[in-house]
Amino acid sequence: MRIGVFFETYRGEEQLWDSPAAKAWLALFALAMLLLPWWGSDYIVAMACIVGIHLVATLGLNITTGGAGLISLSHAAFMGVGCYAVSWFARWGLPFYLALPLAGMLAALIGMLVGLPSLRVKGMYFAIATLAAHFVLGFLFREWTPVTGGPRGVTIPPASLFGLELTGDRRMFYLIYACALALGIAAANLGRSYVGRAFIAVRDRDISAEILGVDLLRTKVLAFMTGAFYAGVAGGLLGYFYGAITSEYFTFSLSVFYLAAIIVGGMGRVLGSVLGAVFMTLVPECLRLLSSATSAWMPSLANLLLPMGQVVFGLLIIGFLILEPHGLAQIWARIRRTFHLWPFRT
Amino acid sequence: MTDFYIFLEFTLLGLLSSGVAALIALSFVLVYKGTRVVNFAAGEVMMLGAYCYYTAAALWHWPPVLALLAALAAVAVVSTCIEALVLRALAGQPTISILMATIGLASLLHGAVEIAWGQDPLETPALLPRMPLNFGEVMIPGAAIGNFLLAAALIAALVAFFRYTQTGIAMRATASDPVTAATLGVDIRSSQRLTWILSGTTGTVAGALIAGAGSVSPALASTALSVFAVVILGGLDSVAGVILASLIVGWLESLTVGYVGGKMRDVFPYLVVLVILVVRPHGLLGTREIERL
Numbered sequence: 235m236r237i238g239v240f241f242e243t244y245r246g247e248e249q250l251w252d253s254p255a256a257k258a259w260l261a262l263f264a265l266a267m268l269l270l271p272w273w274g275s276d277y278i279v280a281m282a283c284i285v286g287i288h289l290v291a292t293l294g295l296n297i298t299t300g301g302a303g304l305i306s307l308s309h310a311a312f313m314g315v316g317c318y319a320v321s322w323f324a325r326w327g328l329p330f331y332l333a334l335p336l337a338g339m340l341a342a343l344i345g346m347l348v349g350l351p352s353l354r355v356k357g358m359y360f361a362i363a364t365l366a367a368h369f370v371l372g373f374l375f376r377e378w379t380p381v382t383g384g385p386r387g388v389t390i391p392p393a394s395l396f397g398l399e400l401t402g403d404r405r406m407f408y409l410i411y412a413c414a415l416a417l418g419i420a421a422a423n424l425g426r427s428y429v430g431r432a433f434i435a436v437r438d439r440d441i442s443a444e445i446l447g448v449d450l451l452r453t454k455v456l457a458f459m460t461g462a463f464y465a466g467v468a469g470g471l472l473g474y475f476y477g478a479i480t481s482e483y484f485t486f487s488l489s490v491f492y493l494a495a496i497i498v499g500g501m502g503r504v505l506g507s508v509l510g511a512v513f514m515t516l517v518p519e520c521l522r523l524l525s526s527a528t529s530a531w532m533p534s535l536a537n538l539l540l541p542m543g544q545v546v547f548g549l550l551i552i553g554f555l556i557l558e559p560h561g562l563a564q565i566w567a568r569i570r571r572t573f574h575l576w577p578f579r580t
Numbered sequence: 581m582t583d584f585y586i587f588l589e590f591t592l593l594g595l596l597s598s599g600v601a602a603l604i605a606l607s608f609v610l611v612y613k614g615t616r617v618v619n620f621a622a623g624e625v626m627m628l629g630a631y632c633y634y635t636a637a638a639l640w641h642w643p644p645v646l647a648l649l650a651a652l653a654a655v656a657v658v659s660t661c662i663e664a665l666v667l668r669a670l671a672g673q674p675t676i677s678i679l680m681a682t683i684g685l686a687s688l689l690h691g692a693v694e695i696a697w698g699q700d701p702l703e704t705p706a707l708l709p710r711m712p713l714n715f716g717e718v719m720i721p722g723a724a725i726g727n728f729l730l731a732a733a734l735i736a737a738l739v740a741f742f743r744y745t746q747t748g749i750a751m752r753a754t755a756s757d758p759v760t761a762a763t764l765g766v767d768i769r770s771s772q773r774l775t776w777i778l779s780g781t782t783g784t785v786a787g788a789l790i791a792g793a794g795s796v797s798p799a800l801a802s803t804a805l806s807v808f809a810v811v812i813l814g815g816l817d818s819v820a821g822v823i824l825a826s827l828i829v830g831w832l833e834s835l836t837v838g839y840v841g842g843k844m845r846d847v848f849p850y851l852v853v854l855v856i857l858v859v860r861p862h863g864l865l866g867t868r869e870i871e872r873l
Contacts, residue, residue: 305676351858357675358618359816359861362808366853373847441871486805490683497680541694548688555677555684556669 250422267411271404279403281519286410287471288495289511293414293421293504294464295492300501301430302457303437305361308348310488311371312462315341316469317479318381321388324473330393330400334413334470341466342459344371349458353451356440368489375481387480390473406475413471417464422504424460433457434502494547498554500563509562517550518543586838594834595827596724599731602826603786604803605810606735606819607779613755613817614775617667620682622783623804624689625662629655629784630704630791630800631697637705644705648788652781659780663773686801694798701797727789734785735823738778742819751775755817809849812856815866824864 241247251257271279291313298306316337323333348367355363375382382388393400393409400409424430432453435443444450473479491514499510525539554561572579604626611619619625632654636647662685670681706723742748753761754771762768783804790800810829814821829852836844862868 299676303674303676305679351854355857355861358679359812359857361675361679362618362812363854363857365805365808366850366857369850370847370854373850377843490687493676493680493683497676501676538695541691544687544691545695546691548684548686548691551680551684552666552688555673555681556666559673559677 248426250419250426271407276403279407281515283403283407283410283475285512285515286407286414287468287475288492288515289414289508290410290417290471291465291468292492292495292499292507292511293417294461294468296496296499296501296504296507296510297421297424297433297464298457298461299493300496300503300506301425301437302433302454304349304454304458304461305357305364305493306458306461307361307365307486307489307493308368308371309461309465309492310484310486311368311375312341312345312465313469313472313488314371314375314481314484315344315462316466317390317473317484318375318388318469319466320470320473321390321479322381324391324393330395330409330470330474333393334467337470338463338466341469342463345459345462345465346455349455349462353454353458365486368486372481372484372486375484382481385480385482387478387482388473389478390476392477393474400474403475410471410475413467417467418504418508421464421507425504429453429456437502494551496561498550498561500561503563505566506561506563509566513562514550517546521546587835590834590838591831593724594831596728596830597834598826598830599728600786600789601807601810601830602735602823603731603782603789604807605814605822605826606738607783607786608807608811609814609816609819609822610775610779610782613819614751614779615667615772617678617682618816619779620679621662621685621689622779623801624686624693625655625659625780626783626787626804627796627798627801628658628689628693628787629780630787630796631693633784633788634697634702634704634791634796638702644792648785651784651788655780655784656777659776660773663776667776668769690798690801699798701795701799704791704794704796706792723793727793730785730789734782738782739819747771747774806849809852809856812853813863815863817867818863818865821863821865 251260270282274282291309295306295309298304298309319337319340320330320333323336324330328336348364351363353360376384378384393406398405400406424433432443432448435446435448436450436453436457440450440454443453469484472483495510495514496506497510498513499508500506521543522539525542558564604622607622607626608619611617611622629651632651633647636642636650637644640647642650666681666685667678670677742752750761750766751771751774753764753766754768755775758768761771787796787800790796790803810822810826813829814823814825829849832852833845833848836848856863
């Protein structure tokens, strides 16, 4: 019986997956995900794709906000930048494996433009600056018609790999999850590098971090740009997934949705991003299924779906903040520990 | 000369509209000054107040003044609940927790209002008489003047309250240093509760004024976000700054809309916010934050 995980070397402490059992479960999970387009219904595959896109964006925000403590309310706008960028790159004939990173880099560049001047301020003031940046970018999306198509939006030709067009949810699924996996591992590795530790030092006490030799400006801009890069890639994936998109998609509520996802999931942890993105995407779906199931008895409930969703969203945020500030990742850790230590209790 | 009259009309309209904006901004500033919380739910509280006013005035056919008082009472109760159940529980938490809690509250209130009253705009009886006034060639809607005067009176009353009454002084003491205030015998909990109630009621008056000028709809809440321009320009913790800034922003906004185009109205406040935060983050009259380790 296993009662805990022990290490004899520093390298052991640092590794990403700590125990053989965890590795086995992860391999099983990866296999199930790999085969999902074969066993899942259309609905499940489509939902999995949307979860995957949200996951990429959430991973990015969790670096900016959960890691370096910079509250970004303009995450959805950076997704928009990525999406429009991909639409242009695809029209120029760039393949997706160049278009997606370039879109991410463009979003990071815009992020730097937003972030550099805003870094004169911090905390709440920084959040308000990013809020303002979000609305200015949103205004550009709506009004700069030659580039963004204005309210009519843009269309994105499907991605293709070696002549195989990645159309349909089942093929997009692999593209989305390949990106999510690569970026997820990158985020996890970032956490154990010098840069990731500098982010955490800046989050916890930026003045102390500066005294310890962390270059504050460079670290903060880097954190903000990394988050924007992830958002840009997520926006590009979104463009490939839907094929056509308008500025309506990149609302302030979407920015708030990602913040809520990292709070519910657990700030500053990759597992938190994953759980948060999955949970926050599935909750409104469950509400929708619930209301369509009960619509036979209460037809009026369907009209209340949207406001009901808002109420539940608000309750979830407040509930997690007050009752479980470390989010679902902490709950998961507690469940794991309970099983490890059974029949003893912590 | 007509150019000058147009300029004068836009100027007057802008300055007059600033009264209500100052009220909304004040409902942000009061809470920030008193409890260091930037209240993203201020717009939703204002909307809730406007809907309560609508219910009393239009559905129950109460006289406008009585309806406003009923709305104020209802919002006072809601504000007390918000303070006691959410913000008290999160006291001392990092910025992001408090910010997200108020955003969560905003979502919760928005959804609840839509469930209770629906999404369509509802015609609301005016709080003040609607009659246009003519000064030569300059035409000013009467509601604008009435709103401005009422807002000015309310702000003057609030300033007097903070300056001369014992409760007001206790609230200022709590705002500037809660620990010292508590040592000196100020009941800081009731001070903070009162701060939230005052902020909610100020917002409700603004909401009722806006609703009374036409109709009330869930879109009302989003107008509150654009008031950030006023709040940031004035300084997040300065009542005098808010009054000054609301006049400046109201005037500039009216001129921008008049000369550049109505679309600019959506983006103008946020451009102001970005410029101020880069040039002078603490605003015109706000206190510069000094950080100690």
